[in-house]
Amino acid sequence: MVDTETINENERWAGVYKLLDRNSLIHPEFEPQEEIKEFIKSCKILVIGAGGLGCEILKNLALSGFCDIHVIDMDTIDVSNLNRQFLFRRADVGKPKAVTAAAFVNKRVQGVTVTPHYCKIQDKDENFYQEFALIICGLDSIEARRWINATLVGMRDEDDPDTIKPLIDGGTEGFKGQARVILPGITSCYECSMDMLSKPTGFPLCTIANTPRLPEHCIEWASVLEWPNKHGDRKMDTDDPKDIQWLYETALARAKQYNIQGVTYSLTQGVVKNIIPAIAATNAIIAASCCNEALKIATTCAKNLNNYMMYSGNDSVYTYTFEHQRKEDCPVCSNSATKLDFKGDKTLEEFMDYLKEKPDIQLKKPSFTLGGKLLYMQAPKQLEETTRPNLAKPLKELFASGDEITITDATLPFSLQAIVSFL
Amino acid sequence: MDAKTQKYDRQLRLWGNSGQDALESAHILLVNATAVGCEILKNLVLPGIGQFTVIDQGTVTQNDIGSNFFLDFESLGKPRAERACELLGELNEDVKGHWIAKDILSILKEDPAFLAQFSTVIATNITRETAEKIAALCWVNGQQGVDINTIPAGKKKTAFVWVKTVGFIGAARIAVPEHTIVETHPDNVADLRIDTPFPELIAFTKSFDFNTQDGLEFGHIPYVAILLKYMEEWKQEHGGKIPSTYAEKNQLKAAIRSGMRSADDENFEEAINSVLRSCQPTVVPSSIKEIFNDPKCVNLTSESSSFWILARALKDFVDDYAKSAGLLPLSGTIPDMKAQTDSYVTLQSIYKAKAKQDIQEVSKIVDSLLESIGLAPGSIPLQEIETFCKFSAFLKVIRYRSLEQEYNQPKIKQIASWLSDPDSIFPQYVLLRASDSFYDDHGHHPGEGENWEDDVDQLQGNVNILLQSWGLENDTISKDLTHEICRYGNGTIHNIASFIGGVVSQEVIKLITHQYIPMDNTFIFDGARSVSAVFAV
Known part of the structure; x- marks a missing residue:
């Protein structure tokens, strides 16, 4: 048995140190210096998410020579995580992901300290995020990405380069994924690329209620319409097998009634939990891309990705690397209002539904104001009731074409200024 | 739901039980417990391959633990194969791990048939000489001393995967004489036959009253019926031909648009949006014709794999014009569309019934082919025939260069x-x-x-x-x-090892499950530029 003192840093990190000690004719601007090695040891890096991508990211950062790593995650470990979240074992089910992942990496990789934060990203303030040299996201939620993106863009002070926190974001689905580098205020931000997302899946209420055709319609009926009918105020717990079983049986009965085939327990779970297929292999690819960029940004030993790489493994192996452009009227990183076109004779409610579905807006519960005038407020209850009649009114009765309205939503850390032109 | 289904839920949604069964019967050999090698195995042990074996004659060094997560401080000085096997084995209690602390070449010298027990051999950071030797043995599967008939079907070939990482560069190469895929997972398998409707489909279209005064009913005529009605009218006016030019397709769109009662008729919008695709004549794709002309399809023997027997049955079905109208079996899948429940379910069952009829015809041909090559009729299960027919337009054969x-x-x-x-x-x-x-x-x-x-x-x-x-x-x-x-300087950067480890494990999963399409044949990644490409060298 060898003791800690026998670790030879130069031998251990030989691969990375060659990159840092040697000049490059391809990247002539890179100057090898000892300080760079010190920097990766001492700088603080934040990992958001300790799931499929997060486990990989923590491992990769630890084996890149980063020693002060923080991880934030509000989730606990589920059995279905074990097929890819390799820092967890069956005995860990139910424990906080951040704490378990940190403990594993700390034990496996000598000299590395991973500090866990078992909470929501929204629980931390700007002072917390200000401490980090860069931030890597391995999230499966659009809402959380929008939040951290807007927060980091908002933190940037043009006169102080230290306030630019590079954000590296990864995402996967099945055999596909993407990795990107966001330099807040410099490159395109997460909000700039919202239109690349597909329409949020959802079925029209009238289809679910009156003309179901797919097994998914029957499942939505069970969860959206039948659940509140039968259970009143009790909230559905999609992690509770009993609740899923109830939904499955209810959906199945409706499917039988309508002669629709294909309702299964697994599909029920997939629809109500919006499950995205996930495998270790794809997470490894995307997390490695993210951490490779982190190492390049932290050391300047090679040019970092500018600024987006897509990966697809369904048919052969295909990557596409390109520069995603900033959106001129980005509600987060530009100073101009977003332009929207909508028919003036449609109602505010129809306008609201349109905004919920529009891929680059995707609001959940928007409120609308015009100057100081309240058009519709989701809360408090009293205001909601007094502004509710406006929902049925056509837009042209509420404001004029070309007016700038303000849209806020509890899920977003910014308000959307929109100039609405009537079609 | 049983414990295994729970654990593997997120991957079963990709490759299903058949893919999982294939993984669970696979035995993977890793030559050299390098960072990239262990990363590959990590991504294969987690989803539950049956067994793995690590061969490595070296002992763990400081440099190893700096780049390989599956060798730790306590491993220093111990056999790399042993420690990698232990730490990888912890990832999944359902997977069996083995290790051999020997040099692969000396093992092969003693037992040239050694590699035949593995479904895939992954060799990392080996010399060119060793690569050529292992690849050649995998190619013929170390036949010396092995009776090929004692190897179960489907295991007759050992896929060879060569992997290397150097600094920011990573590369992988697949070599297997032939790889066939039925479940290629195309984005869309819908096959509506608007250009060549079968009688039941025409009858269905005629069942709708386009003059109905009931707005709800009108707004719920399935777009397939709308499209077919206008397509049939077009054909009558144009000597039985479907629109072929851009202008003609626009005319058909305009005709459909003229039938709309309000700008909000979603079903008509759906019909208009499907015009371009429906005006693509339904034919046997050239890639499938190539498969039909392949000597392995033409000349079946008792050694033929079920893929080629099924391909031949498909060919014979297509050639029998009376039964197939010269087309592939119908996939039987339709997209969702604005419609009342009853009419949608009816339409769905019309397509399903036709697909089933085609499957029955193919199935009969399969049985007579099996008999003709001395195999038992029924030895290819109906479920396999169904899957083959459903994806018949997307079959794929890859022949790698050695x-x-x-x-x-x-x-x-x-x-x-x-x-x-x-x-x-x-x-x-x-x-x-x-x-x-x-x-x-x-x-x-x-x-x-x-x-x-x-x-x-x-x-x-x-x-x-x-x-x-x-x-x-x-x-x-x-x-x-x-x-x-x-x-x-031949250094290992963990991120590159992990990236290539991810790519290679995806490819190995595709090879083992015979689902999705693996690359042909060499993948190169440059992490300095964050770009990659595949070359068929």
Whole structure:
């Protein structure tokens, strides 16, 4: 048995140190210096998410020579995580992901300290995020990405380069994924690329209620319409097998009634939990891309990705690397209002539904104001009731074409200024 | 839901139980417990392959634990194979791990048939000589001393995967004589036959009253019926032909639009949006015709795999015009569309019934083919025939070039064309090849030592010799790049190992499950530029 003192840093990190000690004719601007090695040891890096991508990211950062790593995650470990979240074992089910992942990496990789934060990203303030040299996201939620993106863009002070926190974001689905580098205020931000997302899946209420055709319609009926009918105020717990079983049986009965085939327990779970297929292999690819960029940004030993790489493994192996452009009227990183076109004779409610579905807006519960005038407020209850009649009114009765309205939503850390032109 | 289904839920949604069964019966051999090798195994142990074996004769060094997550501080000085096997085995209690602390070449010398027990052999950071030897044995599957008939069907071939990482560069190469795929997972399998409707479909269309006064009813006529009605009218006016030019397709769209009662008739919008695709004549795709003409399809023997027997049955079905109208079996899948429940379910069952009828015809042909080659009718299960028919337009056969062909019969024209593209990363392939020659010449890797820049000129010499052997000019590869390879000094960067580990494990999963389409045949990634490409060398 060898003791800690026998670790030879130069031998251990030989691969990375060659990159840092040697000049490059391809990247002539890179100057090898000892300080760079010190920097990766001492700088603080934040990992958001300790799931499929997060486990990989923590491992990769630890084996890149980063020693002060923080991880934030509000989730606990589920059995279905074990097929890819390799820092967890069956005995860990139910424990906080951040704490378990940190403990594993700390034990496996000598000299590395991973500090866990078992909470929501929204629980931390700007002072917390200000401490980090860069931030890597391995999230499966659009809402959380929008939040951290807007927060980091908002933190940037043009006169102080230290306030630019590079954000590296990864995402996967099945055999596909993407990795990107966001330099807040410099490159395109997460909000700039919202239109690349597909329409949020959802079925029209009238289809679910009156003309179901797919097994998914029957499942939505069970969860959206039948659940509140039968259970009143009790909230559905999609992690509770009993609740899923109830939904499955209810959906199945409706499917039988309508002669629709294909309702299964697994599909029920997939629809109500919006499950995205996930495998270790794809997470490894995307997390490695993210951490490779982190190492390049932290050391300047090679040019970092500018600024987006897509990966697809369904048919052969295909990557596409390109520069995603900033959106001129980005509600987060530009100073101009977003332009929207909508028919003036449609109602505010129809306008609201349109905004919920529009891929680059995707609001959940928007409120609308015009100057100081309240058009519709989701809360408090009293205001909601007094502004509710406006929902049925056509837009042209509420404001004029070309007016700038303000849209806020509890899920977003910014308000959307929109100039609405009537079609 | 049982415990296993719960654990594997997120992957079963991709490859289903059949894919999972294939994984669980796979035995993977890893040659060399390198960082990339262990990363590959991690991504295969987690989803539950049956067994893995690690072969490595070395012991764990400081450098190993700096780049390999599955060798830790306590492993220093111990056999790499043993420790990697232990730490990888912890990832999944359902997977069996084995290790051998020996040199692969000496194992093969004693037992040339050794590799035949594995479904896939993954060799990482090996010399060219070792690669050629293992690849050749996998190719013929170490037949000396092995009775090929005792190997269960489907296991007769051992896929070979070569993997290497150097600094920011990673590469992988697949070599297997033939790989066939039924479940290629195309984005869309809908096959509506609007251009060549079968009688039941026409009858269905006629059942709708387009003059109905009931707005709800009108707004719920399925778009397939709308499209067919207007398509049939068009055909009557145009001598039975479907629209072929852009202008004609627009005319059909306009005709449909004229039938709309309000701008909000979603079903009509759906019909208009489907015009372009429905005007593509339904034919047997050329890729499938190629499969039909393949000697393995034409000449069945008792050794033929079920893929080729089914392909032949498909061919015979298509050739029997009375039964198939010269078309592939119907997939039987329709997209969702605005419709009342009853009419949608009816339409769905019409397509399903026709698909079932086609499957029955193919199934009969399969049984008579089986009999004709001396195999038992029914030995190919109906479920397999159903899947084959459903995806029959998307079947895929990949025949890889062997390493021997890559080295001895280079595709010179192709190589010249790859190198003529200034953005190509084919130069990285050339540099990896030249690095192998450098190692043969000097006994160390380019840039490995302290005086690393001294190796640049010599490596450039190896590059030039290789280029000359292809009849290409010396200056095709920039010396800056050669310098960069020496900068890497054969060092391992964990991120690159993990990236390639992810890519290779995806490819191995595709090879084992015979689902999705693996790359043909060499993948190169340059992490300095964050770009990659696949070359069929």
